[in-house]
Amino acid sequence: MINAGRGIPCALAFIAGCSLAGQATETDRIFNAGLQKAFQNHEQTLEKQRPPLRFISGTTVETCREYLAKTETEAVAEGVDNRTVSGEYLVCDSVAALNQGKKTGGIQYSPESYGKQLMARLDLRTFSSSLGPRVTDEQYTLADLALDAVDHSRFQVVFDSKNWHFALEVVASRDLNGNGRDDWLLWLVDEAKAGNYRDYEVLVAYDVGSSGPIQVEPFSP
Template structure:
């Protein structure tokens, strides 16, 4: 069940394509599916996807069409898009990495612990946002249940909810000259149909103190 959310939207037809030679080697990518998609950038952009309605009235069915329509900001607010949008998280992510600037090497080796203890959940919207207070605002402090933490991720896997933050890549996304983390947030109700996967940018994670994240802007 834990991997279901990611597998839903990481099914795209690029694995059989030959490399186009347009990978960005200065981008540090940890997630294997995202690494493969970036290595085959042109094929990823053109691969057919679940049709999705846009606010303009157009229907898109590829990353190229989706990004041309304004990406996430241009999607229509219709129920069918709740599922279809999962197939386009990879589009936002690959496009951001392809356009990113070179950044100093990120030598961090405990990113999961950092996500659990230093990322301010008040800085972006999620199911955990309503649980934050002035005293409790990190993933570890807003829950009394143990977290699943590894090198790249921190997850709350409870009977009622699944919430995961995963560092999938490192590069300078916001143009600050410092490395940023591209994070995939999986937010899923165990008892209902709600499922959201959102790419976030954790800005300048090398700083001391709390970290902030914002939705990936395209």
Template sequence: MTVAAIRGRQHALGGHQLKKFGLAAAAILCVSLAASPAASHSAHKALTQVSPQNAAVAAALTDMKGALLTPRTALPFDNGGVANNCAQYSHLLFTSAPDESTRSAEIRSEYLVCDAVRMVGTQPFMVTQAALPPNAAKALYERLDLRTLPSSLRNRADGPTHTLKTLLAVGKVTMTQDTVEVETGAQFFSLKIVGVVSRPATKGGGERLQKEWIVWIGDELKDGNYKSYRTLIVRPSRDSRGDRYTGTLYPVQ
């Protein structure tokens, strides 16, 4: 299985068990943009806004209960537990981590959409349709500091050589507005922005929102010794001065 598995597959759990995991879909508040202008303005100020940039994420946020219960390939955890859907996956993450074998890494690519549901589904949110900046993927390629997160490139990242552009300068680059992929003879590395999260400012700032990008990482060595498919939370710079971007793996383990 390759990085294409990130798009995911689909063992159901009863509703009473779902509540045990603290992610019952009934507890999630989604506000429609079709509301009156006044209501929408109020909602924009008070709620986290999520703009999906990926069909699987959009579908999951529209049907949270379905997303939590959709059957997926069994994912073993290091405490002996096994997840078969997003609800079980989220529950197990409180006490353990997915097995670190390359096969488990491949399976985890099916659960990346679960990370998005877990990240935004713990508080009221509204789904919006905001577009990405036209240079979003290019900014990740040129400005994301790979010293700030675990990857196959981290040991090589140092000084001025710490971005995808500088670390894989000889690679073949394929880029769209939301995705950058770099391939060399030995490696494949991709960054795909699948959602934009805008959170109300917690102090000062009035209506100002803090933006985060939900980014899926595909990181493979072609000899088969290393594969990683994870979710990264990137907080983009507020200006275009060339400031570096930093990323945090989600969930943190």
């Protein structure tokens, strides 16, 4: 959770309504322009100076390289300000995921609207979010919940109400589990517009071309 009174960085294009005008083409099946640039400039991304992020031992990191090494053995510390900073490091996990994945060969699963697929098929029971209390075993997709303020675009689904902003963006497609099928890398933002709740996550949806619900889990380097 992070303090709503602080400015929320626009390093991730979808956070807090920041512009998506820089949306990438589908080069390398990376759909988000910021992530595409970070991936293409891998060494610069690893060494770029970022705001200090604290781990539970009290140790802080300031680069993706330090962050990825530290997350192998230790969790990021809780705390309002520290959760704010953690949003700056989602790109680190994302680049790591893309490096361990493979470009999917053959026929690729490329729906006309990834956001529409998320709205209709994403199983909200498979990850923690502020929408959890609304979900049941019968109603577990955004379409099922019939929220008034839900909309989707090609790569994104957004629930944006007076009090809340929830967004999921498909930022890339890779074979992340080595079975030759498309998997999606997603960015989650889940934030109260008034209050302290904030959550930013890198999620993975495996074998998305299969029929049935899309299940996701947090990415683990």
